[in-house]
Amino acid sequence: MKTxxxxKCPCNKSDGTSTKIICAACKQVWHQKCCNCTGLPAAAIKKLTRWQCPACYVCPALGKLPATVYTELRAMRDTLSALTLRDSINSSSYQQEIASLRASASSFDASEILSKIDSLQKEIQELKSPLVTPDKSEFSPTIKAALDNATIVPESLKMIQENLSHLNNRMTQLQDSIKTGNAASYCRSQAPAATDSPVLIQPNTSSPHVLKTQTPCKPYESYEAGAISQELKAELLEFIETLDPEFTGVDQNESRQVIYFGDYSYKYTGKNHPARPAPPVLMKVLDSVDPKTGDKRSLKANSCLITRYRSGVNHIPMHRDDEIMIDPESYIMTVSLGAKRTMTFxxxxxxxxxxxxxEDCSLLVTSRFAQDFWRHGILPQNEISGExxxxTFREISPHFMNSTILLGDSNTAKVAFGTGSGTLGAWVPGKRVKVGHIEALPDAVDIGPYRNIVIHTGINSINSRFQPRSDAYLIHVLEKxxxxxxTVYPRAKIHISMLxxxxxxxxxxxxxxxNRAILDMxxxxxxIRIIDNSMFGSFLSDEHGRWDVKEHKPLASDSLHLGKMGIRLFAANIKTAVIGKSKSQSRVRFNSSQGRYGGAAGAAQHQGASNPP
Structure with missing residues (x-):
């Protein structure tokens, strides 16, 4: 067993910015940041003589109980006093709970909680007093009839019962915790989140709430029968008949036959289709189904895969249309002709x-996003003899191999996607999402199936004066x-941009x-890859910062944002990392430092300015 x-601090890392604190109970040395004592100056820390670490400190159950106990009692009192139908409340069960709780708490000599229980008993006795019935003779006939027919509102009664049941369960848990002497641990588990998030020794970065098994969308967007006319159907069948010799099987079992048309080649498991110009009849079909996609964006499909199922024996197994060459924001349209077949999701x-x-002449619209959460296929149906x-129309391009979503703060506002001057170019398609703080990073299911996820945020988080957060907590959130x-997009590459x-x-x-903590993670x-911005050095220079055009000098009032030249270099750094034409600078420094990656980021001043991407 390891001693x-x-x-040394339990984090087993060196931190020159933290003052060391020694636990009075176990004599364990702790970093100031690792035990959430960032608000104490070094002089105050040296005067601590009875301080206990998070592993030794236990909230006392004697004397003044934790505030959560009183919160539970106040919640019960307020709920009971707010009830208007006091004569319908059966408070006997609560009297028994309070009596039992009082007996348990008396052994701890907790005078304050006993007084609270006494006052609560008096309030419940007052609630048992009968309601005053109003004199109906003073009301009009209409109001009299309404009072005679009045009943208890079911929804209000249901809400009251739920509140009482919830309080009953909480009081039972509180009673059990006091009996077993675990009142402190129970109160800590029920306490609300503190304003200053705690620093965990070993943060639990598991995320059971966001798993690949989640299904945040429907299997398809829309379905419409009779989406194309009979005239267009006849023209399509005549065209497909001329292509009959060119159909090829996708496997040895001849489960189905296919032929492909598109601006770019299309490759999937077991098959590779070269590019082939689409005939006018296919463009006519695409123009016909475009208005039927509802409020979705106009279709930009540039490929069509024609599949022929000769009979019900022919099929396609469960699969996903998740090839990396498909636009992550696109829709996939399928037009069906001939015999009715069942698609399973x-x-x-x-x-x-x-x-x-x-059905025949129907249109099915699915999204590329849904492919990561749903599989689909057409299983054999031997009873069907028709063809x-x-x-299937898709938007395909080799450029989407580098599809990128940029989650960035205000310094990324001028980083533009698209083609032409001032953009990342056609080979880095994508979009930017504004993320001002690390805690504002979107959930995985809200991102989309992009091949590259670039994260550039954090300067506002570490510089916040209104909601300060420790570095350990911010790194924990970023890692989670x-x-x-x-987990949701296992084939995606995550690029974390250094601050x-x-x-x-x-x-x-x-x-x-x-940045050292990011590199360690x-x-x-x-x-997870690193976008190393060491080219900017350790201080934002006038060359890379914002410029005052009127005064012809650096803009001294803005100390955080890049200028025109800085944005150009920063965007080039992102593009180089996404396309992967060169090795990561942090990886090069890591290899040259013989594995001492903890200090690799400190070499920025020596190598950064002379090695731009």
């Missing part, structure tokens, strides 16, 4: 399934979000410490 070194953990009959032909992203330097020297020291996961 714990009490002369099933979510990732097989807890949900749906079936949809695809079915499907035409990254694990969520990797940029500022014109404030006090803040730049904090930036360097935070990144080496624990295969899919």
């Amino acid at each position: 714990v070194d009490k002369n 099933c979510n990732n953990d097989d807890t949900k399934s749906e079936s949809l009959d695809l 079915r032909i499907s035409l 979000k990254c694990k969520d992203y990797m 940029l330097p500022t014109r404030l020297r006090r803040l730049n020291h904090h930036v360097e410490c935070f 990144s080496y624990q996961y295969k899919n």
